[in-house]
Amino acid sequence: MKKLHIHIMNNRNSAYVYQATEQQVREAMDRNEDIVNAYELTMGSSEYDYDRWTQSDLSDFLDKMRTANVLMGYTFPTNDIKGYAPNLKWIHFNSSGIEHITPFHWVPDGVQLTNSRGVHQPKSGETFATFLGMMNSAIPQLYTAQRQGKWDRIFTTVIKGKTLVVLGVGCQGGEVAKQGKKMGMRVIGIDPYVKHHPNCDEVVTIDRMQEVFAHADFLAISAPLTKETYRIIGEEQLGWLPQTASVMNVARGQLLDSDALDQKLRKGQIAGAILDVFDKEPLEEDSPLWSTPNLLLTPHVSSDDPVNYMPRCLDILMRNIRNYVNGAQLENLVDTAREY
Amino acid sequence: MKSQDKINIMVLTAEDSLKVFRFTQDRIDAVLERFPEHKDKVNIYTVRTSTSFENTPGWNTNDYELFKDGIKDADVLIGYMFPLEDLSQTAPHLKWIHIIGAGIEHLHPLTWVPNGVTLTNNRGAHGPKTCEYAMMALLMLANNMPRLGTAQHRNFWDGHFVSVIKGSRVAIIGAGKQGSAVALAAKRLGLFTIGIDIDVTPRADFDEIYEPGKLHEVLSDSDYVAVTLPMTQETERSIGKMEFAAMKQGAGFFNISRGKIVDTLALIESLSSGHISGAILDVFDAEPLPKDSPLWSTPNLIITPHMGCDDEENYIHRTLDIVFDNLSKFIAKAPMQNEVDKHKGY
Numbered sequence: 001m002k003k004l005h006i007h008i009m010n011n012r013n014s015a016y017v018y019q020a021t022e023q024q025v026r027e028a029m030d031r032n033e034d035i036v037n038a039y040e041l042t043m044g045s046s047e048y049d050y051d052r053w054t055q056s057d058l059s060d061f062l063d064k065m066r067t068a069n070v071l072m073g074y075t076f077p078t079n080d081i082k083g084y085a086p087n088l089k090w091i092h093f094n095s096s097g098i099e100h101i102t103p104f105h106w107v108p109d110g111v112q113l114t115n116s117r118g119v120h121q122p123k124s125g126e127t128f129a130t131f132l133g134m135m136n137s138a139i140p141q142l143y144t145a146q147r148q149g150k151w152d153r154i155f156t157t158v159i160k161g162k163t164l165v166v167l168g169v170g171c172q173g174g175e176v177a178k179q180g181k182k183m184g185m186r187v188i189g190i191d192p193y194v195k196h197h198p199n200c201d202e203v204v205t206i207d208r209m210q211e212v213f214a215h216a217d218f219l220a221i222s223a224p225l226t227k228e229t230y231r232i233i234g235e236e237q238l239g240w241l242p243q244t245a246s247v248m249n250v251a252r253g254q255l256l257d258s259d260a261l262d263q264k265l266r267k268g269q270i271a272g273a274i275l276d277v278f279d280k281e282p283l284e285e286d287s288p289l290w291s292t293p294n295l296l297l298t299p300h301v302s303s304d305d306p307v308n309y310m311p312r313c314l315d316i317l318m319r320n321i322r323n324y325v326n327g328a329q330l331e332n333l334v335d336t337a338r339e340y
Numbered sequence: 341m342k343s344q345d346k347i348n349i350m351v352l353t354a355e356d357s358l359k360v361f362r363f364t365q366d367r368i369d370a371v372l373e374r375f376p377e378h379k380d381k382v383n384i385y386t387v388r389t390s391t392s393f394e395n396t397p398g399w400n401t402n403d404y405e406l407f408k409d410g411i412k413d414a415d416v417l418i419g420y421m422f423p424l425e426d427l428s429q430t431a432p433h434l435k436w437i438h439i440i441g442a443g444i445e446h447l448h449p450l451t452w453v454p455n456g457v458t459l460t461n462n463r464g465a466h467g468p469k470t471c472e473y474a475m476m477a478l479l480m481l482a483n484n485m486p487r488l489g490t491a492q493h494r495n496f497w498d499g500h501f502v503s504v505i506k507g508s509r510v511a512i513i514g515a516g517k518q519g520s521a522v523a524l525a526a527k528r529l530g531l532f533t534i535g536i537d538i539d540v541t542p543r544a545d546f547d548e549i550y551e552p553g554k555l556h557e558v559l560s561d562s563d564y565v566a567v568t569l570p571m572t573q574e575t576e577r578s579i580g581k582m583e584f585a586a587m588k589q590g591a592g593f594f595n596i597s598r599g600k601i602v603d604t605l606a607l608i609e610s611l612s613s614g615h616i617s618g619a620i621l622d623v624f625d626a627e628p629l630p631k632d633s634p635l636w637s638t639p640n641l642i643i644t645p646h647m648g649c650d651d652e653e654n655y656i657h658r659t660l661d662i663v664f665d666n667l668s669k670f671i672a673k674a675p676m677q678n679e680v681d682k683h684k685g686y
Binding site (some may be wrong): 298 | 358359360383400468469472473475477479480482485489491492493495497498499500501502503504505506529627628629631636637642643644645646647648650651652653654
């Protein structure tokens with residue numbers, strides 16, 4: 001059998017956590033020694049935005065893609081892939097969310113897409129446990145009081161027995177649910193496709209959102225961003241939550257109407273919130289969210305682990321090379337119709 | 341109120357006490373239900389003064405009268421603060437005082453305790469809440485939440501990535517009930533736990549335990565430092581300049597025991613210079629923390645207003661459980677749990 005040609009494209013101006021180093025690649029190859037003769041591997045790099053690619057970014061990429069069977073990367077030209085990469089079998093994204101490149105009309109017949117959902121554990125699990133504990137201890141409210149130099153003695157009780165609603169129980173939501181269960185919470189998932197989840201007491205469909213929101217102590221937003229989920233949580237949906245509830249968004253900023261959240265927090269109609277993701281990142285310096293009361297912001301850091309992230313991405317790639325060689329189905333396939 | 345054939349238990353509480361510390365009849369009824377074997381042996385009565393005795397300006401004449409009237413029949417007193425002088429005269433039957441606090445330095449020195457009266461404290465009542473708070477504090481430090489809070493205050497997108505806490509090391513200074521709750525939290529997160537205590541007997545959830553002489557050595561090799569000491573003459577300001585200097589560059593620090601154990605200025609200096617990476621404080625020299633305290637604006641610090649270990653729903657339930665667990669021993673005149681060593685002061 002002819003060796004597969006794997007091409008790994010780094011975006012050199014991305015944070016280092018998202019770039020595969022030669023050493024990480026070598027270590028991933030060593031961890032998967034059994035298939036080391038099944039492929040040849042090349043590496044390249046480019047600017048992040050395609051319209052800023054240099055001449056040599058493009059010529060090097062096109063040169064590699066003439067023979068590449070597998071591309072691992074994040075951004076690349078999507079027009080005429082069949083023409084410039086006639087041998088391409090699949091594209092592996094080194095991210096979980098791939099909404100940046102939707103809709104998927106550009107995907108040629110016979111080319112599969114895989115993403116890196118699942119690589120964020122165990123880091124994401126630790127962060128989700130942090131946020132759940134912080135919401136329960138009213139840390140967003142207490143930090144607002146601290147900024148105002150106010151001794152505001154809010155007492156809280158243990159988290160055990162409280163109700164966590166998880167919107168979207170895929171890889172990320174499943175991890176939120178797992179942390180909730182570990183803390184002794186009652187966990188309700190909302191998902192259009194998942195019917196049961198080992199870490200949810202119950203999973204309901206989206207049409208029951210209002211009903212389950214009414215009993216939530218905490219809402220975790222952990223859905224993929226698609227045309228269906230864009231602004232899925234707005235003023236109306238936030239209004240279904242009790243005044244004592246807190247909200248965290250760890251998925252994508254566009255899932256949530258952050259202006260509506262800002263208003264609810266200012267009016268005290270929601271107790272507190274933690275946001276790790278935003279419409280525009282970095283968040284603009286003049287965004288009102290920086291000083292919204294009872295809101296804590298983290299700069300999209302909940303899930304990306306500088307030690308473990310890229311090795312786990314590379315391991316998915318390696319497992320899929322093995323799957324391909326054995327004629328098995330690839331893991332982490334993207335459903336192009338659902339867009340995740 | 342006195343009952344001839346029952347143990348007379350006086351609960352001293354205040355009209356203005358916070359929900360978390362309030363002795364309601366519901367909560368008292370609930371403990372009698374939980375301990376049906378003691379239900380007929382005790383006569384519990386509540387003395388509700390206008391405010392707590394430690395509050396300035398303290399009690400009015402009526403409050404003193406209420407206290408005097410209640411205490412003269414009491415075999416047992418459950419309370420936090422009250423007039424300490426002449427107890428042997430005002431409380432001729434008193435045999436046992438249970439203090440609703442784990443730290444009782446507000447009653448030091450304990451020379452006022454009449455002969456024949458046993459003093460117990462509330463250590464352990466805070467367990468589950470302390471464990472949750474400690475888990476959160478460790479995770480917040482691991483995720484650089486104090487630093488990110490400071491960045492938010494400055495509208496600054498401080499994007500940087502950190503790895504997992506699992507496998508890190510935590511020094512827990514004071515390995516009593518509170519320190520043990522922190523150790524349990526740390527073990528659940530996969531940390532290596534090192535205790536510092538005058539008693540180095542091995543105990544659950546501590547991988548290692550050393551005497552105070554080893555403090556600096558342990559600090560130099562720990563990613564996180566938790567202060568869980570009782571407040572005594574020996575521990576006052578025992579975490580100062582030298583101790584912060586001994587800590588690892590980038591260490592995370594939290595104090596949930598008593599503010600006076602830590603030299604606040606040394607902490608501020610260590611945070612401001614970036615030597616330690618972040619801190620969380622639940623306790624302070626003076627509480628409420630004064631308006632003009634420099635702590636309010638110290639970078640990389642998160643302040644919680646002494647609420648971390650007190651469970652609003654369960655604190656009084658757990659307090660009463662400690663008292664009722666002790667009742668059989670009290671009746672049998674056997675040593676009780678949580679007895680305070682009058683010389684050590686805790």
